[in-house]
Amino acid sequence: MATTWTTIDVDGSPMESYLALPDGDGPFPGVVVAMHAYGVDAGVRKFCDDLALEGFAAIAPYLYHRNTDMSVHEFSSIPFGDPRRQEEAAVRRSITTLETLHDDCLAALACLRAMPEVGSSPVGITGFCLGGRVSLYMAGVSDEFAASAIFYGTDMNRGRGGDPAPLSLAFGSRRPPASFAFDIRCPLAGFFGSEDQNPSPADVDEVDRELDTLGVPHTFHRFEGAPHAFNDPFNPVRWTPAPAAEAWRLLLQFFHGALAAAPQPTR
Numbered sequence: 001m002a003t004t005w006t007t008i009d010v011d012g013s014p015m016e017s018y019l020a021l022p023d024g025d026g027p028f029p030g031v032v033v034a035m036h037a038y039g040v041d042a043g044v045r046k047f048c049d050d051l052a053l054e055g056f057a058a059i060a061p062y063l064y065h066r067n068t069d070m071s072v073h074e075f076s077s078i079p080f081g082d083p084r085r086q087e088e089a090a091v092r093r094s095i096t097t098l099e100t101l102h103d104d105c106l107a108a109l110a111c112l113r114a115m116p117e118v119g120s121s122p123v124g125i126t127g128f129c130l131g132g133r134v135s136l137y138m139a140g141v142s143d144e145f146a147a148s149a150i151f152y153g154t155d156m157n158r159g160r161g162g163d164p165a166p167l168s169l170a171f172g173s174r175r176p177p178a179s180f181a182f183d184i185r186c187p188l189a190g191f192f193g194s195e196d197q198n199p200s201p202a203d204v205d206e207v208d209r210e211l212d213t214l215g216v217p218h219t220f221h222r223f224e225g226a227p228h229a230f231n232d233p234f235n236p237v238r239w240t241p242a243p244a245a246e247a248w249r250l251l252l253q254f255f256h257g258a259l260a261a262a263p264q265p266t267r
Contacts, residue, residue, distance in 0.1 A: 001020060005017070005019070006019050008107050008111050014065065015062055015065040016061075016065065016071070017059050017108055017111065019058070019059050020048040020057070021057050022053070022055050025116075025117065027116075028055055029124070029255070029260075030059070030122075030123035031056045031057070031058045031124045031126060031255065032060075032061070032105055032109055032125045032145075033051070033058055033059065033060040033127060034060075034130070034131030035131050036127070036131055037092075038078075038089050039062065040061075040062050040072055041077070041234065043234040044060050044076075044128075046233065048060050050248070056255065057118045060108075061105070061107070063096060063101055063104050063130075066100065067092050070088065080236065102141060102142070105125065105138050106142065106144060109123055121259075122258075123145060123146060124147035124258065125139070125145045125147075126148070126150070126151065127153070129153070131151070132150040134153075135150045135151075136148065139188055143186075146186050146259050147189075147258035148188050149189045149251055151247075152199060152229070152230075153190075155198065156199055156203065157199070157203055157206050184216050187254075188219070189221070189250070190207075190220040190221065191220075191231070192204045192221070192226075193240070194222060194226060195226060195227040195228075196228040197228070208220050224243075225240065226240045230243050231243070
């Protein structure tokens with residue numbers, strides 16, 4: 001496995017991104033990893049590394065790059081428990097929009113596609129918290145991804161900071177919901193804890209029902225006793241090893257199946 005940082009230009013803004021590649025020449029399936037609210041920190045980087053060890057080329061873009069007062073390395077290294085971690089995350093999260101996050105994810109995907117190790121191989125997307133919300137959103141507005149895995153996406157069924165909720169935007173803003181459902185061409189998987197409050201079990205039920213109503217193929221996995229961020233081994237308060245291990249097994253099963261079965265992109 002090889003890891004590095006790479007810089008992607010997004011409309012003139014340099015977006016630092018963490019890249020983990022499997023050993024060998026490829027081609028490998030790719031995964032865009034949408035970070036959580038605390039940046040491309042040790043937990044996100046380890047997740048990319050673990051994907052690479054399983055044969056996926058993984059890239060995690062720094063989605064706060066438009067705020068340049070603190071680099072990805074400075075922000076992502078604020079220790080757990082330091083009050084600045086939450087404060088700085090709140091400031092940066094407030095300036096993100098679904099439109100800019102959309103552009104960032106597609107830029108990260110294009111970076112993977114430009115690598116000979118990936119090329120025309122299928123690419124999936126996954127993410128945690130903020131990134132889980134982004135993963136759901138991208139499945140509805142882009143046909144570039146062959147699979148989408150959502151880890152406890154926040155505000156999936158409600159708006160934030162002037163943005164509509166991903167579901168209402170993906171399924172309702174441009175066309176009636178019933179017709180827009182057909183624009184989701186990739187399978188969805190979701191991973192949620194029973195002790196989470198955003199998304200709460202009721203939130204997950206609501207999203208689950210709406211996807212059922214719209215005929216969107218998806219599988220939601222729920223883990224008893226698991227809180228938000230249950231699969232982050234660098235979170236000493238919320239990491240829950242047994243659900244985390246099972247979610248990882250199910251994620252690999254999902255990505256291996258969905259990406260292997262995906263048609264090769266034509267563009």
